[in-house]
Amino acid sequence: MRILKYAILGLLRKGELSGYDISSYFKEELGQFWSAKHSQIYPELKKLTAEGFITFRTAIQGTKLEKKMYTLTGNGERELAAWLTKKDPIPETVKDEFMLKAYFISALTREEADELFTDQLVKRKEKLSDLENSYHELMTSSEDADSFSSPDFGHYLVLTKALERERNYISWLEDILALIKKA
Amino acid sequence: MRILKYAILGLLRKGELSGYDISSYFKEELGQFWSAKHSQIYPELKKLTAEGFITFRTAIQGTKLEKKMYTLTGNGERELAAWLTKKDPIPETVKDEFMLKAYFISALTREEADELFTDQLVKRKEKLSDLENSYHELMTSSEDADSFSSPDFGHYLVLTKALERERNYISWLEDILALIKKA
DNA sequence: GACATCATGTAAGTAGTTACATGATTCT
DNA sequence: AGAATCATGTAACTACTTACATGATGTC
Incomplete structure (x- = not known):
């Protein structure tokens, strides 16, 4: 490797x-x-x-x-x-300790699960907010960061990907929290 | 750890x-x-x-x-x-070799970037398809896998999260491929 | 009989983290 | 003067991978 x-x-x-x-x-x-x-x-x-x-x-x-x-x-x-x-195969495992805990959710009470998932949601939202600030910074300092020919395109790629990753995590957490709270 | x-x-x-x-x-x-x-x-x-x-x-x-x-x-x-x-802080880094390459995209020609991203898109779509099959299998074999009280809820969580992760990856790749192709 | 799968272990090496260790520079 | 940051290295340890090594069971 x-x-x-x-x-x-x-x-x-x-x-x-x-x-x-x-x-x-x-x-x-x-x-x-x-x-x-x-x-x-x-x-x-x-x-x-x-x-x-x-x-x-x-x-x-x-x-x-x-x-x-x-x-x-x-x-x-x-x-x-x-x-x-070089074109590599995509990895089978992307390790995520929180998701490992999620897999074992049947060992938790509804209240414990709610607390764990709510805490994760709060932290993900904070991180999203930080990334959004970085994104606005990039887009104001660079006119064409979202263009292939821009020297900032690589920077744009990692920022947008990280943003999407966090947004996706948040929306999944919200969906699951609704299921956890459902009587 | x-x-x-x-x-x-x-x-x-x-x-x-x-x-x-x-x-x-x-x-x-x-x-x-x-x-x-x-x-x-x-x-x-x-x-x-x-x-x-x-x-x-x-x-x-x-x-x-x-x-x-x-x-x-x-x-x-x-x-x-x-x-x-226990509530852990979210990790700062989740390693992704493809995204490391993406960060260095300015070292590639438009054609090379297109090939690399298209290959990744194809592989992600194949993986999504596998995960969708597993999801349908789970949902037909278990009546209430999406309910907190189901013994399959943990299984449901990892499957839906993996599905969302791949869908999110695919939609980002499609967005970026459009930018790469844009003259 | 051959092949896939079940089953368990160790050895050697690579990757990564935490701790130890030191010292210069810049800013307030 | 003190604190934050710049700057480089090693030692010890933990985590993980690849290779070596062996043998039984179930299926076609």
Whole structure:
């Protein structure tokens, strides 16, 4: 698999980045669909360098803070392109702890189930609200983010997908809550 | 975390099961939201036994095939109940390799993007069709699966959620494909 | 008799998280 | 001066996958 490898190669296609920069991207919208901790990123950068997919130069921040700025090599670009155009089967399982609990709902009373599902609904609505703010921000800062030729199209894709995912979760939760409350 | 622990405890709440039986459940609808390979299940069963959450008796299948039938202990039931009613924060990241590729769409030509998204759409539609078949099966075999008091309600929940997830994915893919094709 | 399925385990390796460890820079 | 953020690394551990290994049962 080694998907983190491709996540890093993909992020580097626009220019040089430090390990810290890569980590920051995973805290933004991309983090809705992929992320990694710095303790996983730094060793992966070392490995990708050894494999010849990326190289780095050492830059100085301020007077002595050293940071490594990584860039894609030709080999790295080809490796990325091969992965991007490859058609994978869709995964059988997308793990969701809340849905695992839902499967065991017969172990709960109606009141307990109502509480659990209501709590989930509240949290999903909060998240939707955050995503809607990000969406409005993107659409006001970028004129044509929803156009294939825009450099913001990838950003637009992950944001709209995350928005739809949350809206879909909320509407399902509301439907199920109605069934839970039905005498 | 140890979510597999709770998945096993939850499956055992209805009666005794072998490791193989647990593995079979992960290949059915529950597998849409949680699964584990047998190489992870058997050691976990051993651990849960040592911790006193489950016990087993040895049963004979045929004339000499031994299998271990596991049941919940009182401690196991309490452990399960505590997890089931606990309200967790929603995860920041739900990993999706296709969406990671989507984020990097600016590295693809319009034709490549069209191919990638069309392939995903075809696969999602096939999966939706499978899930619809399972849904019709459930609804004909069980009169009131959509009622809180039905023993099939948990099954109904995972199936309807998986169905909605795929429908949502499909409609988003169709919207984006229209944008990709737009000159 | 062959093949699919039932049944259980371990070994080795990869992926990912949490904790340990350090130090510089920027902003208030 | 203190706090938040920038910046990089390793160690220990947990979670998960793939491969190795074996044997019985049921069905055609």
